[in-house]
Amino acid sequence: MEQDINIKITDREGNTHSIQAPTDMAMNLMEVVRSFELAEEGTIGVCGGMAMCASCQCYVLSDTQLPEMQDDEEAMLSEAFYVKDNSRLGCQIHITPELEGLEVELAPES
Amino acid sequence: MIKTDILIIGAGPTGLFTVFEAGLLKLKCHLIDALPQAGGQCSEIYPKKPIYDIPAYPEILAGDLTHKLMEQCKQFEPGFTLGERADTIEKQEDGSFIVTTNKGTKHQAPVVAIAGGLGSFEPRKPLIHNITSFEDKGVEYIIKDPEVYRNKKVVIAGGGDSALDWSIFLSDVAKEVTLIHRRNEFRGHLDSVEKVQELKNAGKINLVTPAEVVGILGDKEVSGVVVKQAEHIEKEFEIECDHFIPLFGLSPKLGPIANWGLEIEKNAIKVDNSLDYQTNIPGVFAIGDVNTYPGKLKLILCGFHEATLMCQSAYKIINPGKRYVMKYTTVAGVDGFDGTRKEAPKAVVKKIE
Numbered sequence: 087m088e089q090d091i092n093i094k095i096t097d098r099e100g101n102t103h104s105i106q107a108p109t110d111m112a113m114n115l116m117e118v119v120r121s122f123e124l125a126e127e128g129t130i131g132v133c134g135g136m137a138m139c140a141s142c143q144c145y146v147l148s149d150t151q152l153p154e155m156q157d158d159e160e161a162m163l164s165e166a167f168y169v170k171d172n173s174r175l176g177c178q179i180h181i182t183p184e185l186e187g188l189e190v191e192l193a194p195e196s
Numbered sequence: 197m198i199k200t201d202i203l204i205i206g207a208g209p210t211g212l213f214t215v216f217e218a219g220l221l222k223l224k225c226h227l228i229d230a231l232p233q234a235g236g237q238c239s240e241i242y243p244k245k246p247i248y249d250i251p252a253y254p255e256i257l258a259g260d261l262t263h264k265l266m267e268q269c270k271q272f273e274p275g276f277t278l279g280e281r282a283d284t285i286e287k288q289e290d291g292s293f294i295v296t297t298n299k300g301t302k303h304q305a306p307v308v309a310i311a312g313g314l315g316s317f318e319p320r321k322p323l324i325h326n327i328t329s330f331e332d333k334g335v336e337y338i339i340k341d342p343e344v345y346r347n348k349k350v351v352i353a354g355g356g357d358s359a360l361d362w363s364i365f366l367s368d369v370a371k372e373v374t375l376i377h378r379r380n381e382f383r384g385h386l387d388s389v390e391k392v393q394e395l396k397n398a399g400k401i402n403l404v405t406p407a408e409v410v411g412i413l414g415d416k417e418v419s420g421v422v423v424k425q426a427e428h429i430e431k432e433f434e435i436e437c438d439h440f441i442p443l444f445g446l447s448p449k450l451g452p453i454a455n456w457g458l459e460i461e462k463n464a465i466k467v468d469n470s471l472d473y474q475t476n477i478p479g480v481f482a483i484g485d486v487n488t489y490p491g492k493l494k495l496i497l498c499g500f501h502e503a504t505l506m507c508q509s510a511y512k513i514i515n516p517g518k519r520y521v522m523k524y525t526t527v528a529g530v531d532g533f534d535g536t537r538k539e540a541p542k543a544v545v546k547k548i549e
Contacts, residue, residue, distance in 0.1 A: 127488075128314055128463030132448060133241055139447065161383035165355050165444055167323050196320065196447070 091183060096147075096191040097124045107181045115190065116142035116176035129195050135177035140166035142176035143193035150188045152179060167196045198275060200226035202510050203295055203305035205282045205453070208236020210484030210499030211311035212265040212274075217507040219272030220525065223514060224533065226275035226303060228282045228295065230316035235262030237313055240446065251497060261496075271532025277301050279340075281316045283452045291479065307479055307510040310458075310465060311499070312486040314448035322353065322442045326412055334418025335440050344439075345370045351421050351435055353409050354443035355379060360388040362443065367400045374402040374435055376409055376423060404435075412440060456480075464488035472509035473502045479513060481506045 090106040095118075097103065107118045116131045119142070133139035137158040143166055146152065152174065155163075159178045163169050173193065179185070202218050204211045207229035215225040233239055235258075243259030250256055256264075280297035285308065287293055292306045319337030321327060327335060339345075339362055350370045352363050355377040361384075363375045375392065382389050395401040404423060411422035413434060420436045450463055458475050459466040465482035467473040469489035473481050483506050484499030492498075511520060529539030 126463060128448075128450070132314060133237075136242060136245065138241055139445075141447070157381075158383070161355065161379075161381065164377070164379040164381075165383075167320070167444075196323075 089183070091181065091186040091188075093118065093181075093185065093187075094148075094189040095119060095122075095124055095144075096189075098192050098194060109181050109183050111181075113181050114177050115144065115179040115181065115188075118181060119176060119192065125192055125195075130192075131177065133177075137162045137175050137178055140175060141195070143168070143173055144176050144190040145170055145193060146172045146174055146188070146190055148187060148189040150185055152185075152188075168193050197294075198226055198277070198301070198303045200224050200275060200303065200305045201514055202226075202307045202309055202507070203228070203293070203303050204309045204311055205229075205295070206236060206311035206313055206484070206486070207231075207234040207276065207278070208311060208313050208484065208499075209238060209261060209265055209496045210313075210503050211236070211309070212262070212269055213500050214309055214311060214483065214503040214507065215269035215272050215274040216265075217504045218510065219269065219533065220523070220530065221507055221511045221520070223507065223510060224274075225272065226277070226305070228277045228280060228297060228301075228303065230279070230281040230318075232279040234266060234276065234278070235259070237448075238262050240317060247496070249495065249497060271530065271534050271536045271538075273533045277303065281451065285456050285480070287477075293479065306514050307481070309503075309506055309510070310453060310475075310480065310482040310486055311484045311503070312450075312453060312482075314463075314485060315450040315453070316448065317446035318449045318451070319442075320444040320447050322409065322444060324409060324412060327442075330412050330414060330418050330440070333416060334414065334438060335412065335442070337442060339441060342366065342369055347371045348438040349436060350374070350439045350441060351376060351409070351437045352441045352443060353377070354445075355382050355384075356443070356445060357384040357388060358445075359443040360384040360392050362441065363401055364388065364391050364395065367395050372402065372437075373400070374404060374437070376404045376407050378406050378408055380405045409440065409442070450486075453486075458482070461488055464492075471505075473506050474509065481509070 089110045093107050095103050130141050132141040159175050201223040202225045204227045207227040218225050238258035239262050246255045280299045282295050283298045284296045293308050295303045349372040351374045353376045367373045396403045407423050407425040409421045410424045413420040420434050424432050465487050467482050467487045473483050475482050483502040485494040
């Protein structure tokens with residue numbers, strides 16, 4: 087579909103999936119991962135997407151320009167584990183046409 | 197032994213509404229929850245967040261929803277075993293089940309309804325290599341009895357409400373309180389943040405930020421922690437303490453329920469959605485977010501529906517062969533086990549002259 091963008095997501099087993107994500111359904115990256123079942127249900131998006139659990143933490147591998155981190159995401163990441171400099175919460179990254187070519191890796195379950 | 201008609205595992209919205217529906221069928225309920233209070237995720241994770249898809253509530257805070265559900269079911273006098281996790285289930289010869297918690301509390305009921313949401317909330321443990329060997333020897337993830345810390349040296353780690361609130365509370369109890377957080381900013385209620393600031397200025401809380409505990413010291417018991425501080429130049433140092441309390445929130449785990457012989461799929465319990473949400477073990481039902489079936493949606497409102505149908509089947513198990521038809525509360529009223537009665541006011545019949 088025209089409004090879809092291409093994203094590469096590496097799951098927790100290390101397999102990389104090339105997927106097309108819709109930009110017109112107000113989805114975020116965590117929801118995209120769930121809709122493609124790239125992480126087991128119950129291990130991602132536990133809080134539903136409120137930046138309150140960090141189960142959707144991912145590492146951004148591409149140099150895609152991402153929306154700036156808000157306070158709640160930053161605060162959650164400061165309490166999460168396995169955090170790296172390129173960590174983001176998938177639930178706070180909304181799928182927009184600007185994200186074409188995004189590559190991310192899911193952080194380990196914790 | 198606690199005996200009841202329906203033993204509900206999980207005191208979230210679905211479990212609480214089950215009490216009401218069961219009560220209409222004159223069935224008594226008892227609830228077990230690993231958290232110290234009722235409400236499940238609604239109370240633990242997002243009490244101050246609004247929900248917009250509860251029928252007839254254009255907007256309701258999750259914490260308020262819990263209060264309303266408690267109020268709605270209160271005349272059916274539910275029993276609670278809180279702060280304990282349901283660990284084992286044993287089927288008895290008479291067809292009933294005995295469920296035992298991690299603290300050994302036993303419950304017996306002919307019907308078990310698992311309304312466990314995403315599972316029981318377990319503390320998130322920081323990645324410190326030797327932390328598990330100090331558990332209950334000075335490392336505690338949950339504060340159960342603050343008196344344990346009287347006149348002790350305590351190190352708390354974390355940046356959320358519980359880290360702030362316990363630092364404040366223990367500053368009056370413990371000999372010394374150190375609060376360690378990875379950032380200078382804390383996420384909590386404004387008044388808690390301000391109070392910690394005040395106590396820090398007064399020298400009652402020793403604040404170490406941005407820093408992290410990277411190791412635990414001690415022979416058999418905790419005698420101190422190794423802290424890595426990253427301000428300006430990175431440095432490592434030791435802080436002497438008797439207790440280390442990491443408070444990094446809770447994460448739900450299906451836990452022991454996964455070993456009950458239930459059919460599990462996608463971290464959820466498979467149920468018969470064509471009838472009554474019964475699991476592969478007759479007499480054991482799974483309702484709300486904890487179950488799965490084709491087309492399942494993890495919504496509170498779906499849990500309410502599932503609870504209602506489940507109670508009808510529970511009635512049939514508990515009262516075999518006994519006739520019953522569903523009654524509307526508007527018509528029949530609500531007779532509480534506490535002797536109260538709610539009913540629609542009678543129509544006025546009066547002559548107009």
